[in-house]
Amino acid sequence: xxxxxxxxLVPTALSIAGCGSFYAxxxxxxxxxxxxxxxxxxxxxxxxxxxxxxxxDTFSGQVDLGISDALPDLLVNGSPxxxxxxxxxxxxxxxxxxxxxxxxxLDDLSLTVSNGGLTEQLAFFAGGMTTGSKILRIGPLxxxxxxxxxxxxxxxxxxxxxxxxxxxxxxxPSSWTxxxxxxxxxxxxxxxxxxxxxTK
Amino acid sequence: xxxxxxxxxxxxxxxxxxxxxxxENAQGAAATAAAPAPxxxxxxxxxxIEEPCPQFGLQFAMGAPDGLVLSLVYSPLSWLLLDAxxxxxxxxxxxxxxEFRPIDFFVSPIIRGEYGYYFTGxxxxxxxxxSGLPEASWPLVGDASYNWFSGLLGIALGSRRGFTFTVExxxxxxxxxxxxxxxxxxxxxxxxxxxxxxxxxxxxxxxFLLFF
Numbered sequence: 001x002x003x004x005x006x007x008x009l010v011p012t013a014l015s016i017a018g019c020g021s022f023y024a025x026x027x028x029x030x031x032x033x034x035x036x037x038x039x040x041x042x043x044x045x046x047x048x049x050x051x052x053x054x055x056x057d058t059f060s061g062q063v064d065l066g067i068s069d070a071l072p073d074l075l076v077n078g079s080p081x082x083x084x085x086x087x088x089x090x091x092x093x094x095x096x097x098x099x100x101x102x103x104x105x106l107d108d109l110s111l112t113v114s115n116g117g118l119t120e121q122l123a124f125f126a127g128g129m130t131t132g133s134k135i136l137r138i139g140p141l142x143x144x145x146x147x148x149x150x151x152x153x154x155x156x157x158x159x160x161x162x163x164x165x166x167x168x169x170x171x172x173p174s175s176w177t178x179x180x181x182x183x184x185x186x187x188x189x190x191x192x193x194x195x196x197x198x199t200k
Numbered sequence: 201x202x203x204x205x206x207x208x209x210x211x212x213x214x215x216x217x218x219x220x221x222x223x224e225n226a227q228g229a230a231a232t233a234a235a236p237a238p239x240x241x242x243x244x245x246x247x248x249i250e251e252p253c254p255q256f257g258l259q260f261a262m263g264a265p266d267g268l269v270l271s272l273v274y275s276p277l278s279w280l281l282l283d284a285x286x287x288x289x290x291x292x293x294x295x296x297x298x299e300f301r302p303i304d305f306f307v308s309p310i311i312r313g314e315y316g317y318y319f320t321g322x323x324x325x326x327x328x329x330x331s332g333l334p335e336a337s338w339p340l341v342g343d344a345s346y347n348w349f350s351g352l353l354g355i356a357l358g359s360r361r362g363f364t365f366t367v368e369x370x371x372x373x374x375x376x377x378x379x380x381x382x383x384x385x386x387x388x389x390x391x392x393x394x395x396x397x398x399x400x401x402x403x404x405x406x407x408f409l410l411f412f
Contacts, residue, residue: 022371026397034389070340070390072331192401 025189030088031070034181037095038063041175042105042164050166056107060161065182068154075186076151082190085148087122087140088183090158094134100173103129103136107165111138111158113150120147122158128165136178148186158182253278253304253360254411259285263405265348265374266316269295273409278304278360291321291345301356310354310366312405317347327378334385340392342379348372350403364409372403 040061047055067076067085076085090111094102108126112119122145123138150156166172257273271285281299286292297314320343328338354368380392 022399022401024397024399024401026395028392028395030393032391034391036387066386066388069334069337069385069388070392072333074332 020191020193022192023189024192024195025187026075027185027187028071028075029185030183031186032181032183033065033067033070034179035063035065037097037177037179039098039175039177040160042100042173044172044174047172050168050170050172052168054168055164055166055170055172057164058162059164060159063158063160063180063182065156065158066154067151067156067184071184071186073154075188076148076154078148078188078190080146080148082188082194083148084146084185084187085151086143086145086185087147088185089137089139089181090123090183091135091137091181092178093136093181095177095179098173098175098177100176101134102131103133103176104131104170105164105166105173105176106136107163109136109138109160109162111160113147113156113158115150115152118149120145120150122147156182156184257281257409257411259283259407259409261285261405261407263368263407264403265289265346265372265401266295266314266403266405267293269407271295271297273411275411287316287318289318290323290326291318293318301360304360306357306359308356308360310352310356310368312352312354312368312370313350314352315347315349318345320345323376324378327376336385337383337390339383340381340390342381342394344376344378346374346376348374352403352405354405358409360411362411364411366405366407366409368405368407370403372401374399374401 038061040059042059043057045055045057076083094100106125106129108128109124110121111123112121114120121141123140125136125138129136147156253275255275257275259269259271259273261269261271263269267287267289269285269287271283273281273283275281279300279302281297281301283295283297283299285295285297287295293316295314295316297312299313300311301308303309323344323346324341327344328335328341331341333341350370350372352368352370354366356364356366358364376397378395378397380394382389382391384390
C-alpha cells in the first residue's frame with residue numbers, strides 16, 4: 001500500500017517541484033494595424049511655390065496604434081525579460097483627399113517611439129522618393145529590438161519626423177494625408193512558477 | 201590353518217552380485233513376490249497451465265491534457281499494450297498510446313508514451329475568452345487545433361486477465377495552432393497571421409481497462 005501511494009505521489013511531487021522547469025510560450029509572427037487616414041501638417045514658410053534654390057524644412061507628427069486591440073494582454077503586458085514586441089514595418093499610403101498628391105516632397109523620415117525619458121529609433125528612410133510615388137514603406141533599423149517597454153496603456157505612439165526638399169518652382173503642399181499601417185510581432189514565454197506567483 | 205585357503209573359502213561364500221546362484225535368485229524372487237506389492241503412486245499432476253493474457257481490451261481514461269478517452273487496446277505480448285481511442289476535451293480528437301507492463305502481477309509498474317490530436321471545435325471560442333481580447337477583436341482569432349505527446353510512469357492495479365485501474369503522471373509537450381483573421385476595430389483594420397502557443401507541462405492520467 002505504501003508503494004502504491006509512493007508511486008502516485010512521486011509524479012505529483014515532481015510536477016510541483018518542476019514548476020520552474022515547466023513553461024508556456026506563445027508567438028504572433030505578424031499583426032498589422034491600419035489606422036484611419038491621418039493628416040500631417042507641413043511647413044510652407046508662407047509660400048505656395050518653392051523659390052529659386054528650392055525649399056527645405058522639417059516636419060513631425062504622431063500616429064497612435066492600438067496594439068491592445070490586436071494582441072491579447074498576455075502577449076504584451078509584462079516584463080521585457082519574457083515579453084517581446086518587435087517592429088516589422090510601417091507603410092503610409094497617400095489618400096485621394098491629401099493636399100500632397102505624392103511623396104515627391106519627402107527627403108528623409110525617422111520613426112521613433114518614446115516612453116517617459118526613453119526614446120528608441122525604429123526606422124529611418126533617406127534619399128528621397130521616386131517621382132510620383134504614393135506609397136512609403138520602411139523596415140526596422142534593428143529587427144531584434146524589443147519595444148514592449150514603449151507600450152502605454154496598450155497603445156504604441158509612433159513619432160514621424162522628417163525633412164522636406166522641394167525643387168524650385170514646385171508646389172509646396174500644406175499637409176499630407178495617408179492611411180498608416182504598422183506591423184509588429186510579439187512573443188511571450190513564462191514558467192509555471194511565474195504564472196503561479198503572478199510575476200511577469 | 202593357512203590364511204590363503206580361509207580367504208578363498210570366504211570369497212566363494214560371499215554372494216556374487218552379478219552371477220548369483222540361480223537357485224538363490226529364484227528363492228529371492230519368490231520372497232520378493234510374496235511381499236506385498238508397493239502401492240502404485242498416482243501419476244504426478246501436470247504443472248498447471250498458465251492462462252494466456254487476453255489480447256484485446258476496452259479502456260476508459262481521463263486526464264490532462266487527454267480529457268476523456270475511450271480506447272480499444274491490443275496486446276500482442278503480455279507486457280506490451282497498444283491503444284487507439286476517441287477523445288474529447290474542447291473538441292473531438294484521437295489518442296494513440298503504447299504501454300509497457302513488465303510484471304504480470306496484481307500491482308505492476310507502467311511506462312507509457314502517447315500522442316493526441318484534437319480537431320477544431322470549441323477551442324477557438326475558449327481562447328477568445330481566456331486571452332483577454334476585447335470582444336470586438338474576436339474575429340482576429342480563427343479556428344484552433346492542438347496536438348501533444350507525453351511520457352508517463354504509473355502503477356496498474358488489478359488482473360492482467362481481467363480489470364485494471366491505473367494512475368499515471370509524467371511530462372508532455374503541447375502545441376496549439378490558431379488561424380489568424382482580420383477585422384475592423386475602432387475604424388481601423390487589423391490583420392493577424394496564424395499564430396501558435398506551446399507548453400512543456402506536467403500530465404496526469406487515470407484509466408480503467410477491461411480485458412476480454
